Each structure stands twice: as structure tokens, then as C-alpha cells.
Amino acid sequence: MPASAVLLALPLAGLALLLLEPDADAHWLHRPTHFWLILLTALVNVVLGLAASEAARRRGDARATLVSLAFLSSAGFLALHALATPGQVLDAANTGFDIATPVGLLIGAGFAAASALELSPSRAAAVLRHGRLLRGGLLTLLVVWAVVSLTEVPPLDRPVAPEDHRAELTLVAIVGCFLYGFATVRYLRLYRRRDDLLPAAIAAAWVLLAEALVAIALARSWHVSWWEWHLMMTAAFVLVLWAAYVGYRRSASVTAAFGGVYLDATLERVDERTADALRAIIEALAENRPLEPVMEGLRGHGYTADETAVLESSARELRRVDDLFRPYVSPALADDLERQPGLAELGGTEREVTVLFADLEGFTAFSERCPPAVAIGMLNAYWAAAVPDLLAEGATIERFAGDAVMAVFNAVGDQPDHAQRATRAAKELLGSSTRIADEHPGWPRFRAGLATGKAAVGHVGTAEQRSFAAIGDTTNLAARLQALAHPGQAVLAGSTARRLSDVPVDPLGTVEVRGRSDPVEVFVLAV
Structure with missing residues (x-):
């Protein structure tokens, strides 16, 4: 800006010089x-x-x-x-x-x-x-x-x-x-x-x-x-x-x-109008509908051919990026973030949730005797069956960790029956695991642990990178109970079992859980 100010002042300085030196102010007609x-x-x-x-x-x-x-x-x-x-x-x-x-x-x-x-x-x-x-x-x-x-x-x-x-x-x-x-x-x-x-x-x-x-x-x-x-x-x-x-x-x-x-109010209106136009194009792309009727509608609302072309290009790029990154986020969480971007801010809220931990018992031994590519292929085969079982019940998959998965119910949205959802998901996951293991002798099988209670649910990390997490004693308890389960078995905390009305469970008594001063009443899910 200082350089620009000097340039803008030059004409006035030149005028002053011409007025002070009349001989320099030559006549030219x-x-x-x-x-x-x-x-x-x-x-x-x-x-x-x-x-x-x-x-x-x-x-x-x-x-x-x-x-x-x-x-x-x-x-x-x-x-x-x-x-x-x-x-x-x-x-x-x-x-x-x-x-x-x-x-x-x-x-x-x-x-x-x-x-x-x-x-x-x-x-x-x-x-x-x-x-x-x-x-x-x-x-x-x-x-x-x-x-x-x-x-x-x-x-x-x-x-x-x-x-x-x-x-x-x-x-x-x-x-x-x-x-x-x-x-x-x-x-x-x-x-x-x-x-x-x-x-x-x-x-x-x-x-x-x-x-x-x-x-x-x-x-x-x-x-x-x-x-x-x-x-x-x-x-x-x-x-x-x-x-x-x-x-x-x-x-x-x-x-x-x-x-x-433009005035701020105009830009806000343009942003909303552009967002609506992009949303209409993206929805048409997602549903594989012809784009021409959508574009014709936009042109009828004042968009030029150049503007509709830019909007289409932007929509296709947004769709590509969404398809690329959406698999890294739980669908329920992705939908919530799309509706309310403010939910992505760091921090969390306390909610009552049911946490499901599951891992493949015997995976370490299996991976030691098999090439890494075989181990990854086995994991992907299990996840291909397990993930749809979890998502069908509305789970928010908090993370994958090698052969383990942590899924949280009632973390996103409102799921008052979160304990029943988690139990049904565990049952389906263990059933799918058993069928796949029967088809592949020597493959490890899933085991699971479930616990219900309070947890802090939100985003942790930094402005550059963050992840969705459920943190608290409930998640720790679910992880401990999973370690107590046998292959093909789901161990439930009493806090989960007491919320079930029509799901058969068998009591296992009380167990000492590392990190807890009092014994925990546990049950096993009948599968």
C-alpha cells in the first residue's frame, strides 16, 4: 500500500510542479x-x-x-x-x-x-x-x-x-x-x-x-x-x-x-443461493438423475451458462472429494456434520452411550505365521461383513485399530434404545464372524465387550487434524470386558444387560476389572 500511495500522489505532485514552474507548463493545442x-x-x-x-x-x-x-x-x-x-x-x-x-x-x-x-x-x-x-x-x-x-x-x-x-x-x-x-x-x-x-x-x-x-x-x-x-x-x-x-x-x-x-447481505444471499444450487446438482449426481433439468432450472433463476458450468464443475469436484473422504467418517456423523458444520469444533458433550469393543482373538498369532498381505486381506473380509452390521443399527464407528473396532451408540443423534441396538449389532457381528471363520479354517474370530454409561463425546486433536471420540470410564470398561470374552462371545456389563427386555443373556457373576475398585456384574450374550 505505501508504494501505491506514492504512485497515486505523483500526478498531484506533477501538477504542483507545473503550477510552480509556469515555463514547464507548456501549451499544446x-x-x-x-x-x-x-x-x-x-x-x-x-x-x-x-x-x-x-x-x-x-x-x-x-x-x-x-x-x-x-x-x-x-x-x-x-x-x-x-x-x-x-x-x-x-x-x-x-x-x-x-x-x-x-x-x-x-x-x-x-x-x-x-x-x-x-x-x-x-x-x-x-x-x-x-x-x-x-x-x-x-x-x-x-x-x-x-x-x-x-x-x-x-x-x-x-x-x-x-x-x-x-x-x-x-x-x-x-x-x-x-x-x-x-x-x-x-x-x-x-x-x-x-x-x-x-x-x-x-x-x-x-x-x-x-x-x-x-x-x-x-x-x-x-x-x-x-x-x-x-x-x-x-x-x-x-x-x-x-x-x-x-x-x-x-x-x-x-x-x-x-x-x-457487494454488500455483506448480498454476499450472504449469494452464498445461500449458490449453496442451494450446488446441493441440487450434487443430489442429482448422487441419484444418477439427468443434470439438464437441474441446469435449466438454474438458468431460469438468473444463472448464466458460464455460471452453471462453473457450478456443475464445482459440484462434481465436491462429490468426488465427498466420495473419497466419507468412508473415513461414520455415515451418521458425516450427515450431522453436513447439516451442522459447527459440530466439528474441538470439544465434546456428556451423553449416555453404549460402547461396543470387538477384536479378533488370536490375530497376533495369525499375523505372525502369514504374510502381511494375507493378514490385510483377512481383515478386510471381516470388516466387509462387520461394518454393515454395525451401521445397520446406527453405530458411530469411533475407530479401527488393526484387528479391533470401537463402535458407539447414541453418540450422534437420538437413540434412546442404544443398548438394544448395540446388543443386536454385536450378535450380528459375531454371527458373520463365525460364518467367515467356518469358510476359512485357521482364521481368528471376533469377541466383543459392551458397556453402557456416561461418556464425553466430541472431537479431539488440533485445528490441523482431529478425530471423533467417546472418552470416559464406559469406553474403558467395554474394552476390559472384551478382553474377558472368548471367541464368538460377547460379554455385557450389568449396566447394559439391565436395559435389555427381550434379549437373552446369561449371568457370569462379578469380576474384578483392572482400573476399578469395585467388582463388576457381567453377563454373556446368548447367540
Whole structure:
């Protein structure tokens, strides 16, 4: 920013030097150059204003509407000033056209300052509601100004040299500089907050236009200082057009190119609208439905062909990433995170859960006598059968640890029958394990331990990497009971067994569990 400030100050420094050294402020009268320079600058500004106006219309944004009016007002009056060039369109100079530029810049300064305000929802709605009226009023003013200028109604019936009206032009410059200065400060804040090129470019343009007003007030006609303010205006509009073009190249959308200046409320609405559009495309992809009806619906709601193409590409990428990473997270947890992203924050809540621990008894010995690839193949065969059994009962698989799995019931959502769910899942898991072991003699078999009670459920880790966990005495107890079970057997804590009504269990009495001072009443699930 310091370097940018120096660059923006250079034109004003050059103006001061020319005014202090009149000999350096050379006279150069070349009417065709003046005509085409001003006309092309006005054309650039019209393009810019129309692009901002189109973005404002599509997104319904009040700030973009006011920015477009700032550019269109200065462009319109600048074009009138081009007509003042003698011998190009008119035979002689025209006073009304001569003084059109400072009038347009002052009106533009008013719109610039208004656009820099943080508009309330009601005021933003009023700007949008009266947007057509504002544009129509500006066009009417331009037409009236042109007619009055051409008819040379007094006091526009005699030549007006800038040197003869320093006081009036200086007053216009002071008011315009105040308005442009206010807008510059607010747009720089917007740039720092959003880190987008366009607000910075617009802030620089406001500075150049303010400097142009100063030059208009102080320069001598057809001298270098006079030509300087023409170049300042050209640079201002080209700079903003370039920034908008960069945004367009990045997003392939006029509306997105002006996203850096939209009001916060507009961006929130755009985010919601885009999220809804992406969700519709992703749902169609997930259900293998044709995409064209979805895209046609989006185009009917104002999306351009380029925007729908970007949305489709984004949706396909999101779907690919989701397919890639979703298997690493329990489906119930993934669905909850999708609905409420805030659940991913570090921390947890206390819940009553039922924890199921299961491992393959004899896996260590099996892996010692088999190649690693065989051991992994065996594990995957078991998990292919066991995981659907667990998920069918709504389990949240907390982790896999080699040949062991920890599943938690009632960790996500509301499962008041979590003990019954866990017991049914254990029964199905042990049954699948037995069938697979019978087909592969020598393979180890699952055993399981279940416990019910309080646990802290949530995310642990760091901002860079975290995992979902259930922590507490209940999880430790389930792990201890699993170690007591025989292959094909599930040992239940009394806290789980007492919550079962129609599941047969056999009492095993009480056992001493490492880490607990009191004996634990245990049961075995009848399978």
C-alpha cells in the first residue's frame, strides 16, 4: 500500500510542479487528440458502468447499483465535454459542454460516497427499488444539459475560461475531494476485509478522480497541467476496468467479477443461493438423475451458462472429494456434520452411550505365521461383513485399530434404545464372524465387550487434524470386558444387560476389572 500511495500522489505532485514552474507548463493545442482521448475514456467508463449495473441487477445489490451510477454520471458528462472540442462535432466551443466534466465528477462523487456507506436492509431495498428511476433521472439530466448547452441559454451563451472561475471550480473540487476521500477510506477498509482486487482499484480510482477535480480547478486550458486531468480520469477508469476484467477471467462471470464490492447481505444471499444450487446438482449426481433439468432450472433463476458450468464443475469436484473422504467418517456423523458444520469444533458433550469393543482373538498369532498381505486381506473380509452390521443399527464407528473396532451408540443423534441396538449389532457381528471363520479354517474370530454409561463425546486433536471420540470410564470398561470374552462371545456389563427386555443373556457373576475398585456384574450374550 505505501508504494501505491506514492504512485497515486505523483500526478498531484506533477501538477504542483507545473503550477510552480509556469515555463514547464507548456501549451499544446491539438483538438483531435482531445476529442478522441475524452470520447474513448467516456466509452471505457460507459462499459464499466453498464457492467456494474448488470452485476447489480443480477445480484440485486445496492452498492453495485450506486457504483454503476458513479461511473455512468462521470462518463455521460465527460462525453458531453468531448463534444466541446471545436471543429470536431461542433464548429465552435460550447460553454455548457466545456464545464460538463466537473459537474459529472461532482455527481459521481455523491454516488461514490453513497456507495461507500454500510446500507441498512431497508435503505438497500430502497436503492434497488428506485434504481431505474435514478438511472432515468441521470439520463434525463444529461439530455437536458445537452439541450440547454446547445441552445446557449444564458449564462451559457458566452465563453467561460477556467481561469475566470477559479473560486467556483475550487469549491467544486473541495466538495468532490471530501466525498471521494470518504469513499476511498471506506473502500480501502473493504479491500482489507475481503482481500479482493476490485475494491482497491475503485479506491485508487476515487483518488485519481479527486485529483482530476483539483487539476480542473487550477490548470490552464490547453497546457500540460490541463491535459493531465484528462489522463488522470483515463487512468482511473482503465484501472477499474482492468480489475473487473481480472475478476471476470477468474470467475467467467460478470456478477462474480463485482463480488468484491457487494454488500455483506448480498454476499450472504449469494452464498445461500449458490449453496442451494450446488446441493441440487450434487443430489442429482448422487441419484444418477439427468443434470439438464437441474441446469435449466438454474438458468431460469438468473444463472448464466458460464455460471452453471462453473457450478456443475464445482459440484462434481465436491462429490468426488465427498466420495473419497466419507468412508473415513461414520455415515451418521458425516450427515450431522453436513447439516451442522459447527459440530466439528474441538470439544465434546456428556451423553449416555453404549460402547461396543470387538477384536479378533488370536490375530497376533495369525499375523505372525502369514504374510502381511494375507493378514490385510483377512481383515478386510471381516470388516466387509462387520461394518454393515454395525451401521445397520446406527453405530458411530469411533475407530479401527488393526484387528479391533470401537463402535458407539447414541453418540450422534437420538437413540434412546442404544443398548438394544448395540446388543443386536454385536450378535450380528459375531454371527458373520463365525460364518467367515467356518469358510476359512485357521482364521481368528471376533469377541466383543459392551458397556453402557456416561461418556464425553466430541472431537479431539488440533485445528490441523482431529478425530471423533467417546472418552470416559464406559469406553474403558467395554474394552476390559472384551478382553474377558472368548471367541464368538460377547460379554455385557450389568449396566447394559439391565436395559435389555427381550434379549437373552446369561449371568457370569462379578469380576474384578483392572482400573476399578469395585467388582463388576457381567453377563454373556446368548447367540
